[in-house]
Amino acid sequence: MDYLREHPDRVWELTRQHVELVAVTMFFAILIGVPLGIVITRLRWLEGPVIGTTGALYTVPSLALFAMMIPYTGLGRRTVVIALTLYSLLAIIRNTVAGIDGLPAATLDAARGMGMTGTQRLVMVELPLALPVIMAGVRLSVVAAIGIATIAALMGVGGLGRLIFDGISRLDSDRIIAGALAASVLALGADWSLALLGDLLRKDTRASRGWR
Amino acid sequence: MITLEHVSKVFTSGGQTVRAVDDVSLEVGAGELVVLIGPSGSGKTTTMRMINRLETPTGGRIIVDGRDVLTLDVVELRRRLGYVIQQGGLFPHFTVADNVAVVPRLLGWPRRKRRERAEELLALVGLPPERFADRFPRQLSGGQQQRVGVARALAADPPIILMDEPFGAVDPITRKQLQRELRRIQATVRKTIVFVTHDIAEAFLLGDRIVLMSEGRVVQDGTPADLLRHPADPFVTAFIGEDRGMRALHYTSLAELAAPAGEDAPSDGLALPGTMTVLEATRELGLRGATAGDGIWVTGDAGERIGHLPFHRLAAVLGETLAPEQSGPDPSASPEGEPSDGLPA
Ligand SMILES: Nc1ncnc2c1ncn2[C@@H]1O[C@H](COP(=O)(O)OP(=O)(O)OP(=O)(O)O)[C@@H](O)[C@H]1O
Ligand SMILES: [Mg+2]
Numbered sequence: 001m002d003y004l005r006e007h008p009d010r011v012w013e014l015t016r017q018h019v020e021l022v023a024v025t026m027f028f029a030i031l032i033g034v035p036l037g038i039v040i041t042r043l044r045w046l047e048g049p050v051i052g053t054t055g056a057l058y059t060v061p062s063l064a065l066f067a068m069m070i071p072y073t074g075l076g077r078r079t080v081v082i083a084l085t086l087y088s089l090l091a092i093i094r095n096t097v098a099g100i101d102g103l104p105a106a107t108l109d110a111a112r113g114m115g116m117t118g119t120q121r122l123v124m125v126e127l128p129l130a131l132p133v134i135m136a137g138v139r140l141s142v143v144a145a146i147g148i149a150t151i152a153a154l155m156g157v158g159g160l161g162r163l164i165f166d167g168i169s170r171l172d173s174d175r176i177i178a179g180a181l182a183a184s185v186l187a188l189g190a191d192w193s194l195a196l197l198g199d200l201l202r203k204d205t206r207a208s209r210g211w212r
Numbered sequence: 213m214i215t216l217e218h219v220s221k222v223f224t225s226g227g228q229t230v231r232a233v234d235d236v237s238l239e240v241g242a243g244e245l246v247v248l249i250g251p252s253g254s255g256k257t258t259t260m261r262m263i264n265r266l267e268t269p270t271g272g273r274i275i276v277d278g279r280d281v282l283t284l285d286v287v288e289l290r291r292r293l294g295y296v297i298q299q300g301g302l303f304p305h306f307t308v309a310d311n312v313a314v315v316p317r318l319l320g321w322p323r324r325k326r327r328e329r330a331e332e333l334l335a336l337v338g339l340p341p342e343r344f345a346d347r348f349p350r351q352l353s354g355g356q357q358q359r360v361g362v363a364r365a366l367a368a369d370p371p372i373i374l375m376d377e378p379f380g381a382v383d384p385i386t387r388k389q390l391q392r393e394l395r396r397i398q399a400t401v402r403k404t405i406v407f408v409t410h411d412i413a414e415a416f417l418l419g420d421r422i423v424l425m426s427e428g429r430v431v432q433d434g435t436p437a438d439l440l441r442h443p444a445d446p447f448v449t450a451f452i453g454e455d456r457g458m459r460a461l462h463y464t465s466l467a468e469l470a471a472p473a474g475e476d477a478p479s480d481g482l483a484l485p486g487t488m489t490v491l492e493a494t495r496e497l498g499l500r501g502a503t504a505g506d507g508i509w510v511t512g513d514a515g516e517r518i519g520h521l522p523f524h525r526l527a528a529v530l531g532e533t534l535a536p537e538q539s540g541p542d543p544s545a546s547p548e549g550e551p552s553d554g555l556p557a
Contacts, residue, residue: 110301113266114315114364115290128305202305 003163003178011163015182018159021152022145022190025081029088029141034134036089037096038122047097054090062087062148066155080152087148088141095137099130135198139191146187150179160186213372213404214240214263219272220428221258232258234428235272242371243402247415249451250425256408257298259425260374263406264293276372291315294365294373298380298408300357302349308334308360309345315368333363336397338389354381359390366397372404379414391417412452416459424448437463457533461490469529470510470519481505486518490529 004011040047057065065083073079103126111125127134153161163179166172221233233255240246248256261267262274265286274281281289294315302311310317312333313326321329331341337359349357362378379387391414398405398418409415415422416436423433424447432444440460443449449456467486482500484493493508507522 104301106297106299106301107303109266110295110297110303113264113290113295113297113301115287115318117287120318125303129303 003172003174004181011160011178011182014158014160014162014179015186017157018146018149018161018183018186021077021080021149021157021159022084022142025084025088025145025149026138026142028081028085029092029145030138032085033089033092033137034096037093037134038100038126040093040097041100041126051090051094051097054086054093057086058090062151063154066152075155077155077157080149080155080157084145084148084152088145091137091140091144092134093137095133095140096130099133099137100126102133103129131201132198135194135201139194139198142190142194143187146183146190150183213242213244213277214238214406215273215275216259216263217273217275219259219262219269219274221255221262221267222270231428233262233269236425236428236430237272238423238430238433240404240406242404244420245398245403245405245407245418246421246423247419248406248408248423248425249410249412249415250431251451252410253427254425255428256425257376260376260406260408263374264290264295291318291368292370292372294368294370294375294403296358296361296365296373296375296378298376300349300354300361300381302357302360302364304349307346307348308339308352309341311349311360312363312367314364315370319368329367330363333366334360336366336393337363338386338393339363355383355386358382362390370403372406374406376408377410378407380410387414394418413455416462424451435463460533461530464490464529466490466493466508466510466521467512467518469525470508470521471525473509473517473520478505478507481507481509481520483509483511483515483517486510486512490526493526494530 036050040050060068062083065086066079069079069083073082107125107129108121111121116124149159150161150164153159153165160179160183163175163182167175167177167179216236216238219233219236219238220231223230223232236255236259238246238259248259250256258267262269263276263281265281268282276284276289276293303314306314309327309330312330313321316326316329331345334341334344339356339359344352344356344360349360352360358378358381362375365373365375365378379390382390395418397403407418409418419436421433421435422439424431424439426447432439432448434442436459439448439452440456440463443452452459465486466484466488469490470486482497482505484496488496497508506524507520508526509517510519510521512518
């Protein structure tokens with residue numbers, strides 16, 4: 001605890017770096033994962049290959065993945081962002097597909113029957129209704145990415161992992177605890193605030209929960 | 213307006229084939245309300261869904277407004293066809309007003325006009341807009357949701373409306389009210405309506421024509437009077453059920469029963485228009501009390517006598533149609549397709 005008390009600025013700076021890294025990662029993961037999920041619901045044959053590949057990637061230990069990528073993308077931020085994005089894709093793609101698949105058939109029938117085009121159906125009906133499930137996937141990915149990003153400190157990209165690895169090399173358990181604690185709090189906080197955001201975005205229950 | 217020519221639909225799922233609709237030919241004229249009725253699984257919904265192309269026929273042709281639906285733009289076609297979906301199918305994340313106004317929104321109506329239209333229609337289906345417009349579907353009962361579904365189908369004022377058991381989840385009293393409302397709408401704006409129901413009373417109340425389906429086929433297609441007086445087979449009789457006699461009287465006019473007056477017909481007596489039904493005539497007789505003569509003079513449009521209906525003949529008709537039939541074993545399966553109970557005669 002002493003380290004936290006003595007160097008709040010340092011911990012804060014590393015936390016900021018950590019958040020930034022995860023945020024950039026999630027930006028790409030959502031940008032790629034949600035559209036891919038949507039495409040899968042239209043072109044079903046893609047499901048096996050895409051889920052299979054991202055699933056396999058998910059099982060590769062992060063340190064190994066970093067190491068494998070270094071020859072191609074170098075030692076640094078680029079590698080870390082790509083690797084973290086690949087890890088995040090699985091949950092986001094899978095939940096996008098599940099969210100859209102799980103919509104009541106009658107609702108989708110109505111959307112088609114009312115004369116919505118494919119795009120209108122997607123934007124007006126499918127995505128808004130699948131959003132809670134997609135958000136759940138994002139939460140899962142964010143929490144995992146915050147954890148994996150600590151290891152990324154080995155790649156020289158900063159973040160809370162720095163504290164942990166510094167602590168290990170200096171045999172300073174205070175630093176290790178400070179880093180681990182900050183990362184956990186960050187993960188919990190992210191999870192909680194994304195859950196809250198998800199609730200705010202849910203339109204169909206707002207009124208019944210006394211909102212408005 | 214809508215023509216089905218030898219339309220079939222075969223579903224194939226998991227190696228199994230279901231002949232949901234089997235060589236159905238059907239015509240729905242402009243301004244006509246045609247009821248599709250039949251036991252569960254007889255292909256009513258599938259038939260309807262092929263009209264707005266939610267299903268593609270595996271055989272035959274469907275023509276709307278003179279054009280094969282397969283050649284029309286599917287989105288445009290659907291916006292011209294109002295559709296009330298069997299299970300409601302409201303959008304859970306839209307308010308009731310937004311649900312009603314969804315087709316106007318797709319058609320690009322300005323916001324204010326959409327809102328006005330939604331409120332107007334909610335009032336029409338008995339949901340006061342000030343109480344219901346801003347709720348979400350899950351805050352409504354099943355019957356209320358169905359009414360929103362009906363309002364939604366009417367929103368863009370489509371010339372053709374497909375209604376799949378629109379009043380199925382509504383209580384009998386509201387149902388009567390909605391049926392009356394639909395008749396009123398129909399009397400003023402004359403939509404072309406295909407209406408699916410399980411309820412034979414509803415079919416007789418609303419249908420200009422009734423199409424009775426069973427196992428994907430049309431068993432009989434005719435006016436309510438046709439079905440009552442000339443049932444095509446025992447299945448039709450069984451499906452129409454016990455009230456058949458009562459209903460028949462409702463559809464039988466005096467003109468149909470009157471015979472040319474014989475030599476001995478008295479010249480005096482009550483005169484009633486030929487368009488009056490037998491039921492109305494009996495009520496009329498009851499109200500008038502004792503009348504001269506031994507029958508009714510039936511008159512034409514200009515008030516001229518077109519025939520005479522002696523009381524004994526009227527009594528015979530009432531007796532024949534209302535008295536319980538000399539029925540042997542049930543002629544066919546019951547409308548629900550259950551086997552008859554097989555008691556010895
Ligand atoms: N998508 C589908 N795949 C396979 N079979 C189907 C499908 N849709 C309908 N069927 C079958 O087609 C037949 C006719 O179904 P349909 O829904 O048209 O009946 P219905 O007359 O509307 O019945 P209900 O009164 O119960 O609504 C049924 O045997 C049904 O199981
Ligand atoms: Mg049906």
